[in-house]
Amino acid sequence: MKFTKILAAIVTTAALFSTSVASHADALTDRAKSGKPIRIGFAHEIPWAYPGDKNEPLGFANAIAVGVLKSMGYTNIEPVVTDWGGLIPGLQADRFDIITGGMYITGKRCKNVAFAEPMGKFGNAFIVKKGNPLGIHTYKDIKDKDATMVTVAGYVNVDEALKEGVPENKIMQVPSNTEMLAAVRAGRADAGAGTYFDARNLSESAPNEIEPTDPASLPEWTNNWVAIAFKKEDQDFLKAYNAAQAKYLGTPEMLEAVGKFQYTKAQLPGDAKADWICANR
Structure with a gap:
């Protein structure tokens, strides 16, 4: 009887612990899974990212980001347009969740944001x-x-x-x-x-x-690599995004989506990783 009570207590504690761990997903993961819109921030930078006539997200950086998010099951996406200089401050101030504006990975920027793996390489x-x-x-x-x-x-x-x-x-x-x-x-x-x-x-x-x-x-x-940027604390979502992007980059679907915005196979990022780029750019 005592053993049964002890076993039940262990199971209950484990369940509570599991629930506690699950509830500590990062804020962006919680936001996305709750059905709230994922807010993407970008400036008016043709052909990287820019708003359409109805404020829809255009440009190849937006096309890639939206394609990856859709492959993850997220279609509730809200564009937020700002000046280029306001992108990182806007992310840090929680005015949007992701920077999709075609931002180069640099060591200076890596101190303030967490970059996904690169989506392209440019001169x-x-x-x-x-x-x-x-x-x-x-x-x-x-x-x-x-x-x-x-x-x-x-x-x-x-x-x-x-x-x-x-x-x-x-x-x-x-x-x-x-x-x-x-x-x-x-x-x-x-x-x-x-x-x-x-x-x-x-x-x-x-x-x-x-x-x-x-x-x-x-x-x-x-030469620089461009990537989507996240808040540093949104590591769970960033990890999931990187996995989805790795499957999406270079596919016929992706190349068709970006083709109208001047991105071609020649701009694919190669093997460079964000950590290396942060340390060397």
Whole structure:
């Protein structure tokens, strides 16, 4: 009789312990499983991530993130659009749950957010006046020619330029690509720095005035991997997301979803892992 009571007590304690452990899933896992919307944060960055006419999430970073979330069984997704510089602060302030804006993994950012494994690898470039009158192809060209560079606040190009010796007073920072294009067109800056996608798309919007530089001119270390970012405490959800993304990346379904946004097989991330990238970028 005593043994039976002891056994029953053990079973009850184990059940309570199990329930306690289960209830300690991270906040995003609890939110998603309760049916609340998963809020995805992004800026207006064509073709990475941007809102459609009805605020729907467009761009290849959004397409991949939404595809992965759907494969996990989550279809209640709420877009939240903000300025690029507000993405990490917005995540930390719980204005949204995930950053899907096409953010490069860097050591500095890794201190503030938890990145999923990379979804793609990309190079950077400049926009310059037609004919590239100053012959700007690299950050060292900007330094040597005493030129002024403009980029979007929060872009990795600021740190890249500083690393290559561009003086801080020669780096203009603006809120968006629209202002970057305007600065180069007006002659307030000699070159605008961003991703090659940025440079190509901005040049196409002003084909008689602006042209992109060749991303291959920049050193290899300026190539970057892009990933979805989570709050550091949402490790359970991040682990599940990584497993689902590994099955989704490179599939015909995924490539079809991103094809309209200029992403091709050439941008697939390869074997680099987020931990290594955090330590080396």
